[in-house]
Amino acid sequence: MAWYNNTELPTTFEGFDLTEIVANKAARVTWGNGFILSSEKEDVKKVIQEIQQTIPLQSIFYENEKILSSIGYSIIEIVQMDGGQIGWSIVQPFGISRVAKFLDTPEMAVVWSRLKYDDFSGYIKTTYTREKISRQFYNEKEVSLDGEQVKLAKRFQIKSEEKNKIGVVPVQFFQNLPKKNFFGGYLSDYYPDSVAVKGLQALLNKAKESLEHELYWNRTRLAGIRTQTEIQQALKNNYETDKPNENDFWINGQVGMAGESDTQLIQGDPKLDKYTQLFDWIKNSFIEGSNYSGSDDTTNQKTEAEVLFTKSNDAEITRVKRNLRQTQYRRLFKIMFLMKGLDVKDEDFVFEIKENTVMDRLKQIEVARQAVDSGLSTRLREIKNLHGVSLEEAQKILEEIDKEQAEFQEKEMAQMEQMGQINANQEQTEQKQTAKESNNKDLV
Numbered sequence: 279m280a281w282y283n284n285t286e287l288p289t290t291f292e293g294f295d296l297t298e299i300v301a302n303k304a305a306r307v308t309w310g311n312g313f314i315l316s317s318e319k320e321d322v323k324k325v326i327q328e329i330q331q332t333i334p335l336q337s338i339f340y341e342n343e344k345i346l347s348s349i350g351y352s353i354i355e356i357v358q359m360d361g362g363q364i365g366w367s368i369v370q371p372f373g374i375s376r377v378a379k380f381l382d383t384p385e386m387a388v389v390w391s392r393l394k395y396d397d398f399s400g401y402i403k404t405t406y407t408r409e410k411i412s413r414q415f416y417n418e419k420e421v422s423l424d425g426e427q428v429k430l431a432k433r434f435q436i437k438s439e440e441k442n443k444i445g446v447v448p449v450q451f452f453q454n455l456p457k458k459n460f461f462g463g464y465l466s467d468y469y470p471d472s473v474a475v476k477g478l479q480a481l482l483n484k485a486k487e488s489l490e491h492e493l494y495w496n497r498t499r500l501a502g503i504r505t506q507t508e509i510q511q512a513l514k515n516n517y518e519t520d521k522p523n524e525n526d527f528w529i530n531g532q533v534g535m536a537g538e539s540d541t542q543l544i545q546g547d548p549k550l551d552k553y554t555q556l557f558d559w560i561k562n563s564f565i566e567g568s569n570y571s572g573s574d575d576t577t578n579q580k581t582e583a584e585v586l587f588t589k590s591n592d593a594e595i596t597r598v599k600r601n602l603r604q605t606q607y608r609r610l611f612k613i614m615f616l617m618k619g620l621d622v623k624d625e626d627f628v629f630e631i632k633e634n635t636v637m638d639r640l641k642q643i644e645v646a647r648q649a650v651d652s653g654l655s656t657r658l659r660e661i662k663n664l665h666g667v668s669l670e671e672a673q674k675i676l677e678e679i680d681k682e683q684a685e686f687q688e689k690e691m692a693q694m695e696q697m698g699q700i701n702a703n704q705e706q707t708e709q710k711q712t713a714k715e716s717n718n719k720d721l722v
Contacts, residue, residue, distance in 0.1 A: 294486055296479050296564040297348050300471050303570055304347035305340045307596050308603070311634040312336065315611070316668035317627035325618045326627065329364070329611075338366055339607075343599075345371065346454035347568075350468025353377060354610060355389055355404065356448040358617055361433030366610070367391045369449075370401065377451045384447040394430070397422045406447045412439045444616040452606050455598070475567030482560045489553045496548040569595040600631045628668060 315330065317323045329335070338354075345352045345368065353369045368391075369375040375389040387406040392399050402415040419435055420427050442448075457469040470476075562572030571591040608629050615622040646664055649655035661679075662672035 294482055296482060296561065297470070297472050297476075299561065300565055300568045300570060301344040301347040303565065304471055304599070305343040307570070307592050307634055308343050308599050308631065309336070309339050309634075311632040313339065313632060314628055314630040314668045316670055318670060319626055321620060322615065322622055322627050325615060325620060328618075329614060332363055333366055338368065339603075342368055342452065343603075346452055347471045350454045350457075350470040350473070352452045353387070353389055354450050354452070355387070355391060355406075356610065356613055356617070357393065357436060358448075359433055360435050360437065363433055364614055364617060365393070367393055377447075377449055379451065384449055384451065387447055387449045389449065393436075394421060394434075397424065406449060407442065408445050408447060409442055410439070411442050413437070444613065446613055446616060448613050448617070450606055450610045450613075453602070455602075471568040471570070472564065475564050478560050478564045478567070482557065482564075485553060485556050485560065489550075492548045492550075492553070566591065596634065600633070604629060604631055633663075 313335070315326055315335070317326055342352050342354065349371055352371060353375050355367050355369055357365050357367055359365070369389040370391060375391075376387065377384050377389075378386040384406075385408065387404075389404050389406070390401045391404065393402055400415065402413055404411065404413045413436065415438070419430050421430055453468065454471065455469040558573075565572045569591060608624065611627065611629060612622055615627075642664065646655070646660035650657055650660055658669065658672050658676055661667075661675050662669055665672065665675065667675070
């Protein structure tokens with residue numbers, strides 16, 4: 279099995295795909311805590327709400343991250359349907375989809391994609407320029423399943439040719455990690471996570487084959503001299519329903535000394551623990567060579583705070599990818615705003631991938647408190663970081679906290695005043711009692 283086998287093909291996927299393991303890890307640690315997409319401008323906020331209702335952003339982010347980790351690059355196109363609805367499509371990679379750029383700005387793109395999935399899912403070839411969008415597609419106005427056909431909803435239909443009204447090519451070319459190629463086109467400008475250790479997949483495959491041989495040959499069997507008729511009779515007597523091959527249980531040959539039994543049990547002794555150790559070493563080496571932390575990092579750790587520091591590789595590579603992705607996706611969102619008639623600047627909206635590091639909660643609160651007390655941060659910003667919400671949501675939380683604290687202080691003051699009044703009344707009572715006792719003594 280080649281190291282690059284596609285796990286989408288069950289006939290070739292054998293269950294030990296190291297690239298898939300790393301790709302899943304990359305997607306989890308980058309997007310596992312979600313994202314923030316918000317704005318304080320009402321018109322922008324309205325478009326954001328529409329985007330979040332019609333586009334499965336979290337799923338697309340996760341899928342795209344896996345592709346970037348596995349292949350090294352991807353392309354996302356923005357498709358606007360006849361009804362005005364906007365959708366995202368991760369186009370087919372492997373060189374059939376290409377983007378022409380000047381510096382980092384797309385000037386033209388030819389992409390192949392699937393916008394609908396049914397029994398006859400066909401590819402759409404779309405050519406984008408700054409002036410025009412043209413498509414070649416097959417039966418895109420019907421959906422077919424099990425011999426039945428229905429018309430595609432009108433709001434999902436797209437034109438075969440249309441004017442590019444925004445003057446910008448609505449595609450985004452994603453690089454997994456930055457790489458400059460001085461000797462070719464953009465197709466070589468890609469950097470999968472596992473590029474430095476891809477040869478380990480072949481070693482794992484070889485180890486797996488050796489394990490299979492070990493399990494087959496180094497197992498418990500009987501040995502002795504038997505004719506084929508006797509062997510077949512033994513099979514018939516002992517395996518009426520599920521008959522194994524004779525080699526699965528019998529070795530035909532002379533065993534023992536004269537006068538001893540002519541049949542002996544040969545005990546197998548496969549060294550399976552050695553193979554599992556080798557598998558673990560290959561897997562951890564592959565993961566660490568892909569810039570992530572292997573499973574050995576936390577073997578002896580006890581607390582979440584310790585896990586944070588031992589998973590330094592995860593934290594470092596994720597920080598790099600978060601910064602890259604935020605820039606790449608911000609361009610996509612700005613194109614969508616343009617399609618909705620809004621010329622939005624960077625400061626008009628917030629797109630942020632939430633940090634996904636494991637930290638002890640008490641330690642995190644203590645760090646936030648120290649930042650506020652030392653004047654290095656604000657309560658609003660620390661609430662945002664602690665709860666993983668937008669600044670707008672953090673403002674609401676802050677207002678709720680202030681309101682609750684004010685109510686608590688009022689209640690506490692009322693209780694203190696009440697206690698003060700009780701103490702004053704008690705003191706007056708004691709004073710009166712003392713005066714009465716003093717008068718009684720004088721009379722005596």
